[in-house]
Amino acid sequence: MAAATDAARQVIIRNGLEATTLRDIAREGGFTTGLLSHHFADKRDVIVAAFAGASRDFTAWAHRELEQAQTIEELVAALLRVSCPADSDRRAEWRLWAEMWVYAGRDHEFAQEIEATDAVWTQMVRSVLERCRADGRLREDLDLDLQAEILNRLIDGLGLRAWLSHDWESPRACVEEYLCTLGLQHEVAAARAEGTVRSGSEQGE
Amino acid sequence: MAAATDAARQVIIRNGLEATTLRDIAREGGFTTGLLSHHFADKRDVIVAAFAGASRDFTAWAHRELEQAQTIEELVAALLRVSCPADSDRRAEWRLWAEMWVYAGRDHEFAQEIEATDAVWTQMVRSVLERCRADGRLREDLDLDLQAEILNRLIDGLGLRAWLSHDWESPRACVEEYLCTLGLQHEVAAARAEGTVRSGSEQGE
DNA sequence: GCGTCGACATCACAACTGTTGTGTTCGTGG
DNA sequence: CCACGAACACAACAGTTGTGATGTCGACGC
Numbered sequence: 001m002a003a004a005t006d007a008a009r010q011v012i013i014r015n016g017l018e019a020t021t022l023r024d025i026a027r028e029g030g031f032t033t034g035l036l037s038h039h040f041a042d043k044r045d046v047i048v049a050a051f052a053g054a055s056r057d058f059t060a061w062a063h064r065e066l067e068q069a070q071t072i073e074e075l076v077a078a079l080l081r082v083s084c085p086a087d088s089d090r091r092a093e094w095r096l097w098a099e100m101w102v103y104a105g106r107d108h109e110f111a112q113e114i115e116a117t118d119a120v121w122t123q124m125v126r127s128v129l130e131r132c133r134a135d136g137r138l139r140e141d142l143d144l145d146l147q148a149e150i151l152n153r154l155i156d157g158l159g160l161r162a163w164l165s166h167d168w169e170s171p172r173a174c175v176e177e178y179l180c181t182l183g184l185q186h187e188v189a190a191a192r193a194e195g196t197v198r199s200g201s202e203q204g205e
Numbered sequence: 206m207a208a209a210t211d212a213a214r215q216v217i218i219r220n221g222l223e224a225t226t227l228r229d230i231a232r233e234g235g236f237t238t239g240l241l242s243h244h245f246a247d248k249r250d251v252i253v254a255a256f257a258g259a260s261r262d263f264t265a266w267a268h269r270e271l272e273q274a275q276t277i278e279e280l281v282a283a284l285l286r287v288s289c290p291a292d293s294d295r296r297a298e299w300r301l302w303a304e305m306w307v308y309a310g311r312d313h314e315f316a317q318e319i320e321a322t323d324a325v326w327t328q329m330v331r332s333v334l335e336r337c338r339a340d341g342r343l344r345e346d347l348d349l350d351l352q353a354e355i356l357n358r359l360i361d362g363l364g365l366r367a368w369l370s371h372d373w374e375s376p377r378a379c380v381e382e383y384l385c386t387l388g389l390q391h392e393v394a395a396a397r398a399e400g401t402v403r404s405g406s407e408q409g410e
Numbered sequence: 411g412c413g414t415c416g417a418c419a420t421c422a423c424a425a426c427t428g429t430t431g432t433g434t435t436c437g438t439g440g
Numbered sequence: 441c442c443a444c445g446a447a448c449a450c451a452a453c454a455g456t457t458g459t460g461a462t463g464t465c466g467a468c469g470c
Contacts, residue, residue, distance in 0.1 A: 016310060017223070017307075018222070018311075019311070021456080021458085022457080022459090023457080023458095032418075032419055032420075033419090033420095033458085034417090034418055034419050034420070035418055037458085037459065038416090038417065039417090039418095042458090042459090043457095043459090095310055098306060098307050099307055101303060101365055101369060102222075102303050102304055102307050104369055105221060105300055105303065105369060106220075106221050106223075106224070111369055111370070114369070115370055118366075139386075142386065146378060146379055146382040147382070150383055152362075153359055153362030153363045153366060153376075153379065154355060154358055154359045154362055155362070156361070156362035156365065156366070157357070157360070157361035157362035157363075157365075158358045158362075160306055160358075160361065160362075160365075161323075163310065164306060164309055164310060164316055164319070164320070165316070165320055170354065171358075173351060174351055174354055174355045177351040177352070177355060178355055181347065181386055181387070226426080226427065227427080227428065227429090228426095228427085236448075237449050237450075238428085238449090238450095239447090239448055240447075240448055240449085242428085242429070242430075243448065244447090247428090247429090248427095248429090411470100412469105412470090413468105413469095414467105414469090415466105415467090415468090416467090416468105417464105417465090417466090417467100418464085418466105419463080420462085420463075420464095421461090421462085421463095422459105422461085423460090423461100424457105424458100424459090425456105425457085425458090425459105426455105426456085426457080426458105427454100427455085427456080428453105428454100428456105429452105429453085429454090429455105430451105430453080430454105431451090431452085431453100432450085432451085432452100433448105433449080433450075434448085434449075435446105435448080435449090436447085436448100437444105437445100437447100438443105438444090438445095438446105439442105439443095440442090440443090
């Protein structure tokens with residue numbers, strides 16, 4: 001059952017939703033379409049389960065990454081890591097989100113589900129900003145609700161465009177610049193330094 | 206020919222791209238599929254022409270709106286009007302953009318076209334910021350290239366979510382808040398005042 | 411040992427889809 | 441008045457898709 005949604009997720013990422021057929025999903029997972037029609041009522045059921053599972057995985061991962069940050073510097077670094085992932089699998093997920101949004105435009109019920117998990121993710125971003133403000137690192141004239149929403153929508157737009165243009169440097173620069181305008185210059189600089197040090201020590205080739 | 210792309214555009218906005226068939230487009234435009242196969246080589250040809258025409262229309266409209274602004278206040282107001290349109294037809298166009306982006310993910314050649322027209326639109330945003338800076342209204346520590354890109358991606362993300370949630374107030378508030386953080390509080394306030402005055406005098410019901 | 415029930419495979423089917431070949435109309439230049 | 445080609449309509453085609461009916465098999469309770 002979980003194998004089916006995983007297979008669906010991967011086929012959607014590879015071929016896009018429009019070109020995703022139940023037969024493709026079955027072939028990807030190593031089973032037949034009979035299994036799909038046995039465990040799921042519809043094709044919609046399969047697709048929705050795949051999308052829902054993927055976004056649940058993402059929020060869980062993001063929560064884990066943000067949770068283990070001890071200092072504000074680590075928190076900002078984690079936020080940057082989560083919003084502009086370096087992992088190629090995480091980057092490929094942007095296609096999933098894009099297809100998911102478009103699909104949600106046709107499925108009102110599913111759109112509400114999306115909105116609920118998006119609210120969770122926005123709340124996570126907001127609590128990051130709250131911790132920054134509590135430490136006095138943030139400009140004081142900012143509406144945190146709006147800023148969290150802005151940051152969230154900015155990340156959406158950036159990831160979408162990055163997936164289209166295959167340029168993953170620019171989004172990172174944009175999020176960093178945005179955080180700097182909020183007053184987090186030092187934290188961004190620290191995250192950037194940590195990133196270069198880490199990638200510098202990891203570069204084996 | 207133009208009627209065909211217009212019909213395609215409208216069907217995509219109504220039903221989404223995946224559910225858009227050549228027969229639907231023909232019925233919408235009042236002709237048959239024979240016309241489509243006569244003027245276009247492929248279905249891809251029809252879709253791409255519809256997308257390209259729509260984005261050409263948008264940039265032309267945005268250019269016109271921004272051009273006729275005399276003062277900085279009017280310029281900022283025009284930018285707000287273009288990025289968060291009140292017109293329901295313009296709002297419905299967000300579905301087109303969403304479908305277009307997803308489609309571009311499967312069509313590399315078309316993706317480059319998209320990126321070209323997006324660069325034009327980014328340049329328009331950038332020149333708005335430049336005029337603001339030339340007048341000394343902008344914070345001085347800002348990288349205008351990055352800020353134009355940020356604003357552009359923010360608008361993408363906001364419009365997408367607004368289309369999904371049918372909430373068109375929040376995007377406007379976000380763009381305003383963002384422009385305020387750039388130092389344009391007075392201009393945003395002026396635009397807001399003008400908007401309420403205008404809508405107040407126009408409200409006939 | 412036997413029935414039964416869930417987990418799948420297999421296969422057939424009806425519905426659509428994009429595409430193409432073959433008319434048919436009609437404006438226009440000679 | 442006549443050809444002629446562009447602009448379209450119409451119909452048929454081949455391929456695919458989601459779906460559902462039917463068959464197979466193994467686990468498990470009695």
